[in-house]
Amino acid sequence: MKKIRHLFNWILLLGSTxxxxxxxxxxxxxxxxxxxxxxxxxxxTRFPTNxxxxxxxxxxxxxxLLLTFxxxxxxxxxxxxxxxxxxxxxxxxxLTNIIRASIRNLAGIPSIIYGLFGLALFVQSLRLGTSVLxxxxxxxxxxxxxxxxxTEEALKRIPNSMREATLxxxxxxxxxxxxxxxxKALPGILTGVILTMSRAAGETAPILFTGVAFYINGISASxxxxxxxxxxxxxxxxxxxxxxxxxxxxxxxxxxxLILLVFVLNIVAFYIRFKHRTKD
Amino acid sequence: xxxxxxxSTDWLLKQVFKAAGLVTIGLLAGIFLMLLYNSIAFFADVKxxxxxxxxxxxxxxxxxxxxxxxxxxxxxxxTLGAMVIAIPLGIFTAAFLSELxxxxxxxxxxxxxxxxxxxxxxxxxxxxxxxxxxxxxKIFGIQNGLNALNGSVLLAVMALPTxxxxxxxxxxxxxxxxxxxxxxxxxxxxxxxxxxxLPASLPGLIAAVMLGLGRALGETMTVLMATGNAAVLPKxxxxxxxxxxxxxxxxxxxxPYQTTHYFALFAIAVVLxxxxxAINLLGExxxxxxxxxxx
Numbered sequence: 001m002k003k004i005r006h007l008f009n010w011i012l013l014l015g016s017t018x019x020x021x022x023x024x025x026x027x028x029x030x031x032x033x034x035x036x037x038x039x040x041x042x043x044x045t046r047f048p049t050n051x052x053x054x055x056x057x058x059x060x061x062x063x064x065l066l067l068t069f070x071x072x073x074x075x076x077x078x079x080x081x082x083x084x085x086x087x088x089x090x091x092x093x094x095l096t097n098i099i100r101a102s103i104r105n106l107a108g109i110p111s112i113i114y115g116l117f118g119l120a121l122f123v124q125s126l127r128l129g130t131s132v133l134x135x136x137x138x139x140x141x142x143x144x145x146x147x148x149x150x151t152e153e154a155l156k157r158i159p160n161s162m163r164e165a166t167l168x169x170x171x172x173x174x175x176x177x178x179x180x181x182x183x184k185a186l187p188g189i190l191t192g193v194i195l196t197m198s199r200a201a202g203e204t205a206p207i208l209f210t211g212v213a214f215y216i217n218g219i220s221a222s223x224x225x226x227x228x229x230x231x232x233x234x235x236x237x238x239x240x241x242x243x244x245x246x247x248x249x250x251x252x253x254x255x256x257x258l259i260l261l262v263f264v265l266n267i268v269a270f271y272i273r274f275k276h277r278t279k280d
Numbered sequence: 281x282x283x284x285x286x287x288s289t290d291w292l293l294k295q296v297f298k299a300a301g302l303v304t305i306g307l308l309a310g311i312f313l314m315l316l317y318n319s320i321a322f323f324a325d326v327k328x329x330x331x332x333x334x335x336x337x338x339x340x341x342x343x344x345x346x347x348x349x350x351x352x353x354x355x356x357x358x359t360l361g362a363m364v365i366a367i368p369l370g371i372f373t374a375a376f377l378s379e380l381x382x383x384x385x386x387x388x389x390x391x392x393x394x395x396x397x398x399x400x401x402x403x404x405x406x407x408x409x410x411x412x413x414x415x416x417x418k419i420f421g422i423q424n425g426l427n428a429l430n431g432s433v434l435l436a437v438m439a440l441p442t443x444x445x446x447x448x449x450x451x452x453x454x455x456x457x458x459x460x461x462x463x464x465x466x467x468x469x470x471x472x473x474x475x476x477x478l479p480a481s482l483p484g485l486i487a488a489v490m491l492g493l494g495r496a497l498g499e500t501m502t503v504l505m506a507t508g509n510a511a512v513l514p515k516x517x518x519x520x521x522x523x524x525x526x527x528x529x530x531x532x533x534x535x536p537y538q539t540t541h542y543f544a545l546f547a548i549a550v551v552l553x554x555x556x557x558a559i560n561l562l563g564e565x566x567x568x569x570x571x572x573x574x575x
Contacts, residue, residue: 009470013380016372017389020444023437024396030411031403081300089297099301101564102308108491108560109311109553110498112525116532116549117311120318124537141307148304172290202400205500205525209532231402231501238406239505248410255403266398270391 031255038253052215052237053246057254062219063132063212063227064201064261070136070223071143071200076193078140079147080182086148087155088177107145114142115206123210133223135211142206143196150192154185187276191269198265202258204231214240230258315550322346322543331547337511337527339541346544348551350513354428354521355552357514358503361432362439362496367489369436370443371478374488377444378451379473397441401501408434408506420518426508429517434502439492446491450484450570451477483570490563494556500525524552 046056082103090096118138128134158181166176182189213226214236237251238244323331326346334347377389408430416425416433454477462472478485508520509530522530528545535541 006468006470009473013372013376016369017376017381019369020373020396020440021389021392023440024392026411027396027399027404027407027437030407078300078303081297082304085297085301089294090301099304102304104564105557105560106304106308106311108494108498108556110500110525110556112498112500112528113311113315113549113553116528116546117314119532120314121310144304144307172286174290174293175286198398202398202402204400204402205529208529231400234406235402235501235505238409251406252410255406258400259403262398262400263395266394270394 028259031252031259034249035252035254035256038249039256043253044257048215052241052250053243057230057233057250057257059216059219060228060230060233060254061257063216064230066132066223066227067136067139067207067229068197068201070133071139072193072197074137074140075143075147075196079144080151080189082144083148083151083155084177084182087152088173088181103145103148107149110205111142111203112205112208114138115209117141118206118210129224130209130211130226131224132211132227135207135227136223138206138210139200139203142203143200146196146199147192150195151185151189154188154192155181157188158184187272191273191276194265194269194272198262198269201265202231202262204229204235207232230254230261234258312553315546315553318543318546319550321538322540322547325540326544335513337522339531339535339544344540346540346547348524348548350511351522351524351527351548352551353513354507354511355497355523355525357428357517358431358435358507358521358523359493359496361428361517362435363489363493365432365436366439366443366492366496370440370488370492371447371485373440374444374447374451375473375478378448379469379477393441393444396437397445401438401499402505404434404437405502405505408502413506422518424508426506426520427518428507428514428521431503431507431521431523432517434506435496435499438499438502439496442495443488443492446488447481447485450481450488453484453570454480481570483566487563487567487570490559490566494559494563497559498525498552498556500529504529524548 043056044061045058047058049055082099086096086099090099115138118134118141122128122134122137123130128137162180162184163176166180167173171179207229211226212229212232214228216226216228234251234254237247237254241247331346331348333349334345335349336345336347337350338345377386381389409426412430412433413425416427416430417423418425458476458480459472462476463469467475503521503523504526507522507526509522509526510520511522511527514521528549531541532545535545
């Protein structure tokens with residue numbers, strides 16, 4: 001009797017874990033097995049043609065890259081500065097607690113609300129219009145709490161003795177941060193930055209009303225124009241297109257490219273973290 | 281460089297860093313005030329009583345109805361279903377990872393969870409249309425599987441990595457002496473897990489559930505794609521539903537700027553904001569209790 005109960009417990013825990021693995025397996029198998037046949041050099045280097053029932057996803061890829069780039073250059077310096085303040089300067093105080101609580105709550109706000117905020121602030125109040133700049137800034141705000149948290153984790157791992165040694169040699173606090181703390185924490189910060197880029201590349205809700213478009217004609221690197229993006233392209237192909245069944249292979253192909261892009265970024269981040277860990 | 285210049289640079293940069301820290305408070309306040317400001321314009325047109333008690337959401341009709349109930353019930357139903365799936369699955373997986381899995385097995389399982397967390401929500405929503413939906417339609421013998429159940433399954437998948445990771449941290453945080461004391465008293469491995477380790481990590485497990493819940497409540501793309509989007513009061517899991525997030529996503533693209541309908545979307549966003557804020561604060565409260573308990 002007892003043995004049966006033990007076996008049952010084993011199955012419960014192991015079964016749950018296997019179930020989680022199975023879920024990932026099913027997701028990846030379904031998308032890759034049906035999507036890989038659509039992915040080709042042609043698919044990633046051509047414009048959509050024939051009312052988007054043929055052709056490739058080039059403008060969506062370029063849009064996503066441009067969007068991710070804008071998000072990163074906006075959120076990274078800001079996020080790092082905030083993390084430096086919290087970890088290097090701030091003393092335990094009411095103000096510090098409020099800042100930390102704000103960051104945690106910002107991380108919990110639904111992404112669609114960032115979309116509304118971006119619409120009200122960047123598109124309308126600051127008159128940037130629906131553009132890749134507005135969308136990038138919106139995603140930048142969304143990424144901010146994430147960058148701050150990962151950077152602070154990286155800064156925390158730098159031993160205090162290093163800071164003390166530099167200060168004892170006569171460096172100011174800023175020089176200590178600039179020449180010792182930040183360079184030493186760089187791999188950890190970089191990991192966080194790359195993971196943020198991967199999240200930003202896959203986000204859809206915040207860009208819905210801030211600048212993403214069904215289709216654009218031609219490629220432009222200008223930040224004040226609407227853009228196409230991979231996740232929105234997938235959404236559009238699978239729910240909004242007039243001949244949904246016909247474009248299914250293209251939707252699978254887009255999903256494959258999007259997931260591969262996100263996984264490559266994650267693997268790069270994983271590699272940096274791994275390499276850095278073996279050094280210590 | 282002379283000392284004066286170095287010192288003034290040092291002072292200046294400190295202020296810059298501090299300003300960056302203060303901006304985060306401004307951002308949170310700014311988001312809340314923006315939502316509130318636009319909602320006030322809405323409540324000037326529509327009575328709060330009608331908004332909170334009305335059972336119809338139909339802004340396009342001639343007698344525009346702005347009752348939040350169908351959206352709120354939809355959101356609650358989908359999230360409830362997701363939690364029923366994700367909580368046991370997540371906590372048992374976390375228990376397996378921290379108590380039973382060999383360290384080598386762990387180095388394989390951890391990336392599995394990270395990969396699951398990295399998959400964009402739009403890709404999960406896509407699978408809701410092409411895989412989960414047809415599956416549900418077949419099992420229950422209904423025409424299409426775009427309903428609350430579909431949304432629940434997908435949101436459970438999205439909440440799982442959060443629930444697993446935080447639950448595992450909570451279980452790991454229980455001191456080894458607890459387990460050893462239990463084993464020394466003659467309890468076996470399972471009795472120790474279910475009667476000592478898991479109860480001791482309960483505040484952390486609650487925090488994990490709260491954060492998973494927050495994630496599921498705020499998710500937009502998966503529910504937008506997979507739940508059928510019918511803004512009526514659902515009777516069960518096989519009905520099409522429309523969550524608050526999906527309503528904002530669908531209607532914001534179409535409404536004219538600064539109309540009652542436009543402001544209405546900010547009003548439902550405030551409700552969503554306050555719900556997720558409350559859940560996050562609750563999660564934080566329980567996480568702090570765990571920290572104090574083991575300190």
